[in-house]
Amino acid sequence: MEWTAWFDAPEYEFARQVLQRGIATIYFVAFLSSHNQFPALLGERGLLPVPDFLAGFGRLRRPTLFSWRYSDRLLRAVCWAGMGIAATIVLGLPQLGPPWVPLLAFLALWLLYMSIVNVGQTFYGFGWEMLLLEAGFIVAFLGSDQTPPPRTILILLAWLVFRLEFGAGMIKIRGGREWRDLTALYYHHETQPMPGPLSRQAHLLPKPWHRVEVLGNHFAQLVVPFFLFAPQPLSSVAAGIVIFTQLWLVATGNFAWLNWMAILLAFAAVSDPVVHAVIPAIPLDWHPAAAGTSPDAGAAATGSQAQTAWLVVVLLATVLLVVLSYRPIENLFSHYQLMNASFNRWQLGNTYGAFGTVTKRRIEIAVEGTLDADPDDTADWREYGFRGKPGEVRRIPRQWAPYHLRLDWLMWFLPLRTVHEEWFYAFLAKLLEADRPTLRLLRHDPFDGARPRWVRARSYLYRFATRKEFRATGQRWIRIPLHESIPPLSLPPGG
Known part of the structure; x- marks a missing residue:
C-alpha cells in the first residue's frame, strides 16, 4: 500500500538480520548461563533459594512463571525452551514465515527470561538483564522476511542505544571527579570487575593515552548518540563510532553481554547502502524476499489485510514504548539521575548507566x-x-x-x-x-x-x-x- 511507504524501511534489511539473530544469540547465552548457574545460586538448595524468596514476599508483583511454583526441574525446562527458541531465530527459521512468527518467538524469550530475572535477586541485579529484556521486546516487532523492517521500530532501537550511551555518559559527568579530570582510565583497566587477557596491557599504556581514552569515551557517549537520528550516512557513522568504542571495551574487559548488546543495537542506524560501501561482498538486494512475485488479486487482498493488521500492531507497540519513554527522559536530565532502573513491572522504558565512579584500588x-x-x-x-x-x-x-x-x-x-x-x-x-x-x-x-x-x-x-x-x-x-x-x-x- 502506497500510503504505508513511510512505515517501511527496506534499506535496513541487513540491520534487521543482525538485530534479530544477534540478540537471539545473546538470549541463548543468557539462558545457558542460567541453566549452568541458577540451581546452585538460587535453586531449591541454592545460596538464596527461590522458594524461600517467594514465601517471604507472597505472590510477586513482577511477572514470573515461578509465582505459583518453583523447582530446579522447571527452571531447567525454561532454560532449554529459551535456548531452543533462540536457536531457531539464529538459524532464521521463524523469519521465513509471516511477521507474527518471529513476534511470538521473541515475546516468548522475553517472558521466559523475565521469569528468571524477577526471582534472581542480587545475582540478577545487573543493568544488562533489563537491557536484554527491553531489546528483546522491541526487536519482536521487526517483522519477518515477508515484510520490510518497520521504521518506527528501528527508531525506537536507536533511542534505546541513545539511552544506553548518553545515560552512561551523563552518570560519569555527574559522578566521580576522575571522569572530569580525565584520570578515570588510570585505574579502570586494573580495578574493573573482571579483567580480560588484554586488560593488563591496556592498563600499562602511557597515561596520555588513558586521557585520550576518557575524552573519546565522553565524545562517544555524550555527542555521538544524537547523530544516530541524523540522515544517512551520518547515522551509520555514529553507529560505527559506537561499535568501535564498544569493541575496545570487549577487548579490554569482561562485561557479560553489555558491550555486545550495544554493538548489536547500534546496527539499527546502519543502512544497507553503507554496509555495501564498507563490505562490497554484501549486495544491496540480497534480501530473499526482495525479488517477490506477482500475486493474484485474492492473494493481494489477503496480503493487504495482513499488512494492515501488522501495521496496527506495530504502531500500538510504538505508542506504548513512546509513552513509557517519559520517565527515562526525565531521569536523563535529573540532578538525581538513577542508574540501571526500571519504572514498571515489565522492564520496558528503562534507564541505563555504568561506572559513575571508578574504584581506585x-x-x-x-x-x-x-x-x-x-x-x-x-x-x-x-x-x-x-x-x-x-x-x-x-x-x-x-x-x-x-x-x-x-x-x-x-x-x-x-x-x-x-x-x-x-x-x-x-x-x-x-x-x-x-x-x-x-x-x-x-x-x-x-x-x-x-x-x-x-x-x-x-x-x-x-x-x-x-x-x-x-x-x-x-x-x-x-x-x-x-x-x-x-x-x-x-x-x-x-x-
Missing part, C-alpha cells in the same frame, strides 16, 4: 579452607580458585564475555559494600559441606571434593605487575595481604 576477597583441626596461622590453608576473578598471580585472565559468571561478579562487589552478605555466608557453608553444585561454579577445589574443617575469607590488595616486575617474577598480579575479613568458620557438630 582493587581489593579481592580470597576464600581459603583447611583440613586441620586447629585453624590458626600454622594450619595448611588452601585457596579456592574462581573462574573469572583474579586469584593466582601468574594466571592470565580469561575472556568470558558475553557469558556471565554471576558468582565472580558478586565477589567483586563484596569489598565495596560488605563481606557480611547473606549469600556469602551461605556460600561458605556450602564449601564446608563440599556441595558439588557449588564447587562446580569454581575453577579449582583444593580439596578434590573432600570437606574442609574450616573456611575463612581474607582480603588482598591486587595491582597489575609492571613490565619490569613481570620479567623478574613472571607474575601478572602483585598482591599484598590486608586483613582477615571473616575469621575461620566451621559447621556445627553433626552438621
Whole structure:
C-alpha cells in the first residue's frame, strides 16, 4: 500500500538480520548461563533459594512463571525452551514465515527470561538483564522476511542505544571527579570487575593515552548518540563510532553481554547502502524476499489485510514504548539521575548507566579452607580458585564475555559494600559441606571434593605487575595481604 511507504524501511534489511539473530544469540547465552548457574545460586538448595524468596514476599508483583511454583526441574525446562527458541531465530527459521512468527518467538524469550530475572535477586541485579529484556521486546516487532523492517521500530532501537550511551555518559559527568579530570582510565583497566587477557596491557599504556581514552569515551557517549537520528550516512557513522568504542571495551574487559548488546543495537542506524560501501561482498538486494512475485488479486487482498493488521500492531507497540519513554527522559536530565532502573513491572522504558565512579584500588576477597583441626596461622590453608576473578598471580585472565559468571561478579562487589552478605555466608557453608553444585561454579577445589574443617575469607590488595616486575617474577598480579575479613568458620557438630 502506497500510503504505508513511510512505515517501511527496506534499506535496513541487513540491520534487521543482525538485530534479530544477534540478540537471539545473546538470549541463548543468557539462558545457558542460567541453566549452568541458577540451581546452585538460587535453586531449591541454592545460596538464596527461590522458594524461600517467594514465601517471604507472597505472590510477586513482577511477572514470573515461578509465582505459583518453583523447582530446579522447571527452571531447567525454561532454560532449554529459551535456548531452543533462540536457536531457531539464529538459524532464521521463524523469519521465513509471516511477521507474527518471529513476534511470538521473541515475546516468548522475553517472558521466559523475565521469569528468571524477577526471582534472581542480587545475582540478577545487573543493568544488562533489563537491557536484554527491553531489546528483546522491541526487536519482536521487526517483522519477518515477508515484510520490510518497520521504521518506527528501528527508531525506537536507536533511542534505546541513545539511552544506553548518553545515560552512561551523563552518570560519569555527574559522578566521580576522575571522569572530569580525565584520570578515570588510570585505574579502570586494573580495578574493573573482571579483567580480560588484554586488560593488563591496556592498563600499562602511557597515561596520555588513558586521557585520550576518557575524552573519546565522553565524545562517544555524550555527542555521538544524537547523530544516530541524523540522515544517512551520518547515522551509520555514529553507529560505527559506537561499535568501535564498544569493541575496545570487549577487548579490554569482561562485561557479560553489555558491550555486545550495544554493538548489536547500534546496527539499527546502519543502512544497507553503507554496509555495501564498507563490505562490497554484501549486495544491496540480497534480501530473499526482495525479488517477490506477482500475486493474484485474492492473494493481494489477503496480503493487504495482513499488512494492515501488522501495521496496527506495530504502531500500538510504538505508542506504548513512546509513552513509557517519559520517565527515562526525565531521569536523563535529573540532578538525581538513577542508574540501571526500571519504572514498571515489565522492564520496558528503562534507564541505563555504568561506572559513575571508578574504584581506585582493587581489593579481592580470597576464600581459603583447611583440613586441620586447629585453624590458626600454622594450619595448611588452601585457596579456592574462581573462574573469572583474579586469584593466582601468574594466571592470565580469561575472556568470558558475553557469558556471565554471576558468582565472580558478586565477589567483586563484596569489598565495596560488605563481606557480611547473606549469600556469602551461605556460600561458605556450602564449601564446608563440599556441595558439588557449588564447587562446580569454581575453577579449582583444593580439596578434590573432600570437606574442609574450616573456611575463612581474607582480603588482598591486587595491582597489575609492571613490565619490569613481570620479567623478574613472571607474575601478572602483585598482591599484598590486608586483613582477615571473616575469621575461620566451621559447621556445627553433626552438621
